[in-house]
Amino acid sequence: MNNLFNDIRYGIRGLLKQPVLTAIAVLTLALGIGANTAIFSVVQAVLLRPLPFPEQERVVVGWKQDATIHNPFVELSVAEINDWKSQSQSFSGLAAMPTTVYGYGYVLTGRGEPVQLESTKVTGQFFSTLGGQAALGRVFDESDDQVNGPKVVVLSDQLWHQRFSGDPNVIGQTITLNNTGFTVLGVMPPSFAFPKGVDLWVPLLTAVPPQSVQDRGMSYLQTIGRLKPGVTVAQASAELNTIIARLASQYPETQTTNHRVVLTPIAAHLFGNAKPALWALFAATGLLLLIAAANIANLLLARATRRSREFAIRAALGASRFRIVCQLLVESTVLAVCGSALGLLVAYWLVALLLAVAPADIPRLEEVRL
Numbered sequence: 001m002n003n004l005f006n007d008i009r010y011g012i013r014g015l016l017k018q019p020v021l022t023a024i025a026v027l028t029l030a031l032g033i034g035a036n037t038a039i040f041s042v043v044q045a046v047l048l049r050p051l052p053f054p055e056q057e058r059v060v061v062g063w064k065q066d067a068t069i070h071n072p073f074v075e076l077s078v079a080e081i082n083d084w085k086s087q088s089q090s091f092s093g094l095a096a097m098p099t100t101v102y103g104y105g106y107v108l109t110g111r112g113e114p115v116q117l118e119s120t121k122v123t124g125q126f127f128s129t130l131g132g133q134a135a136l137g138r139v140f141d142e143s144d145d146q147v148n149g150p151k152v153v154v155l156s157d158q159l160w161h162q163r164f165s166g167d168p169n170v171i172g173q174t175i176t177l178n179n180t181g182f183t184v185l186g187v188m189p190p191s192f193a194f195p196k197g198v199d200l201w202v203p204l205l206t207a208v209p210p211q212s213v214q215d216r217g218m219s220y221l222q223t224i225g226r227l228k229p230g231v232t233v234a235q236a237s238a239e240l241n242t243i244i245a246r247l248a249s250q251y252p253e254t255q256t257t258n259h260r261v262v263l264t265p266i267a268a269h270l271f272g273n274a275k276p277a278l279w280a281l282f283a284a285t286g287l288l289l290l291i292a293a294a295n296i297a298n299l300l301l302a303r304a305t306r307r308s309r310e311f312a313i314r315a316a317l318g319a320s321r322f323r324i325v326c327q328l329l330v331e332s333t334v335l336a337v338c339g340s341a342l343g344l345l346v347a348y349w350l351v352a353l354l355l356a357v358a359p360a361d362i363p364r365l366e367e368v369r370l
Contacts, residue, residue, distance in 0.1 A: 029336065032291075034343040036282075067258045095224045127154075
């Protein structure tokens with residue numbers, strides 16, 4: 001330990017005698033480490049952290065495509081999704097929600113100033129299909145999702161804290177949305193925020209005109225399914241395409257003969273184009289760190305070459321090769337510690353900058369932390 005402390009003191013003195021080289025090395029390391037840490041913070045929060053859905057690899061989002069007119073996105077009707085549920089054997093749960101989340105808002109009154117809230121209308125199996133459990137109260141099920149059924153609502157954790165002060169007695173209370181009373185069934189945990197930006201969930205069938213349930217021309221939904229254990233996306237797609245062909249023959253007026261199902265794992269659906277872009281950015285910053293390390297290595301090798309006389313004198317005085325190598329390692333460690341400390345500060349600033357300039361549609365961006 002005594003030798004180590006002596007090496008540290010000597011190394012610091014030596015580095016301070018060459019402030020330009022030391023500053024260049026520390027700044028280079030700080031930029032490389034800071035950029036990598038900031039980008040990895042985003043990648044870890046957005047891509048690597050598991051979604052709040054148990055066995056997320058079994059959860060898929062589905063719609064249709066029309067091969068005739070090359071339309072890659074064809075929405076579904078309530079009646080068609082009900083047919084899928086009754087005829088398919090590939091799913092343990094099948095739910096539906098509008099493809100356009102926003103625009104289905106409610107105005108909350110009676111809780112301070114009126115406020116516009118974003119909502120989404122979902123079918124009764126929505127929460128059970130995703131595996132979402134209420135943090136307080138319960139989620140609704142198929143018995144709550146009925147035409148002309150009772151007006152019920154599930155609140156997000158954010159809305160519960162902002163407008164209801166985290167009151168646990170809110171369960172069972174009636175709140176006023178668009179001048180209509182809704183009974184609060186439950187509050188979701190902070191981790192459950194699907195779709196992004198939603199303040200509350202309401203049952204689909206209680207909120208749509210009764211005639212739309214059987215109208216196959218009213219297509220505005222996408223489906224969310226949970227595959228049964230052992231069932232692949234390809235197998236489920238093949239089964240649903242058979243059902244689609246059967247329904248096209250049964251209801252020729254729908255003109256769905258050339259429709260085919262599109263099933264996408266929920267992670268791929270949520271991340272979309274952000275995934276390859278983030279991985280490419282992370283690879284680029286990794287290359288930046290390698291370049292920085294190589295440049296610092298060259299600087300230290302050049303410095304070591306100029307110190308050949310010093311090493312010869314130390315060897316003549318009895319220093320072994322191991323002691324000289326230890327001294328060089330200690331000096332490199334001092335540089336690394338200084339560069340890492342400054343790099344963390346750079347990373348903190350870069351994370352804040354990335355959050356400020358990143359597109360708002362990147363999922364889970366609000367979860368990014370250093």
